[in-house]
Amino acid sequence: MLYAEGSIVFKPPTNYARAQQHDHFNKDVILLPNPSWGVVCKQHPKLRLHKHGHILSAFEFQKAWDHQTVMERIRDSFGEHIPEDVSLQFLMACGNKLVSPKLQEGQELNGMLIHKVYKTKALYVRPSRTLLVSESTTLEDLEKSKAPLLDYLANAGCLRPMRSIRDRDLLVHDIVMFQVIHRVQGPFQRFCEGLKTLGVLEKIRRHPDSFRPLFCYEPSTLTADRVDDLFSIRLSPEGSNKRAAEEMVVTFWRDYLQDAEEEEGPSKLQKILAFATGASVVPPIGFSPTPSVQFIHKGDDDFSSTPMFPMANTCVNCIKLPLHVSYQLFKEKFDFALGNTYGFGRA
Template structure:
């Protein structure tokens, strides 16, 4: 619902204009209990009054009633009184505030999907996992770089209050994988929160290619 709709209704000067401005609101008016036949331009002011009363008063009555019930529940064992006395102590329980990311937090967010133990692929992947964790540690020292890594993989620069779904994951780009065989840069699919890491043999090369990917990728989807 847009308040411009009320404006268009209130500015109607003929019955025809009133009916035209009223037409897009029929479902809203029916749900709000404001639906009335427009027989003359004088019905305009009554309609505007009904809409305003619903928006300002009736629409918020439900939330206020639920809030009152919520407060009554908090009075049990004096919880509400303690919240009022120590609001700063209780704020983290009721208000989500994103924290500055650390390398360990970002590492814990990702599940690492390794090849079967003992395979040639597994050995190469385990080396790159150390590069990945070293890169996160280095990124912790730079301004907002961890947030860029998270955004590169998931599209979000902060961890949502309810976490990510699906869980962010790390996979690896092996030679011969469909579409990935020639990539020297990390690839991300933000739709499934997955980052694919190339199998470089030195940390310096890994870091160089990752820095380039972060600095030259914009938008949402597949990076």
């Protein structure tokens, strides 16, 4: 069975059990917005949590941490997003649901257990009360969610009494208006004043179509060459045995992009981009971090046998390619991976 959990979009079946010989490991940590949340975060909800600063991508754990240290480090990393009076519970994905890991009596989730129990899965953190204003369902939750924001709300002119839960939407509207419009109104006006120098603003108003590419993002059709340019190739040191095998696979990768464009056009290239980054189009400001191509060698990490399928980690925009010796096999396995991976979740 193929599967994808957390940030790993696709990982083929393999009999791996060899522990990593490192004292640390990386894992996504997702802070849930309220205590009633019980499903795996996907797509739009995950994007919303990311925008609110509720996701730590590739957070570094130490295997030597005890349970208390794990809690403290996660609290410190999320900072003001977790008030001091909020207690936390660790959850893990089981299918599409979130469950509490079943441990032996007396055991606590320390660094070593998190590494063994969660494997490639993200660690979910459930708060004891609602943290986001927009997620509040009772007046009490709304007041508690608003409390850490009082200084911000006062400066934004959004401080209003909450008499019922219906006031939540009004408060959210006020915050959005301030953040999107009023907050940038002054700088925007100064920008316009600057454009008046030498009559630039007047020219823009007379010829908006000519200036539009300078100020507005216009998505362009994906091509094989453009997708190739998006990815940086991370090769082993020159002269090594690994480098020779990797350079052969780089040619397979570029041939595969060309074949994808010829066979299905931009639609297949979008699938390849989404496989590696989670996005089927290039964002207006580009990707961060820069997408990269890495390679899977036998013996790397958990792989005791020769890997057959590509892997991807969308949190760091990285695709890892297996080292096949023929293009036909490379193409066959990549096509199979694309056809049996449907975003986050199980395939």
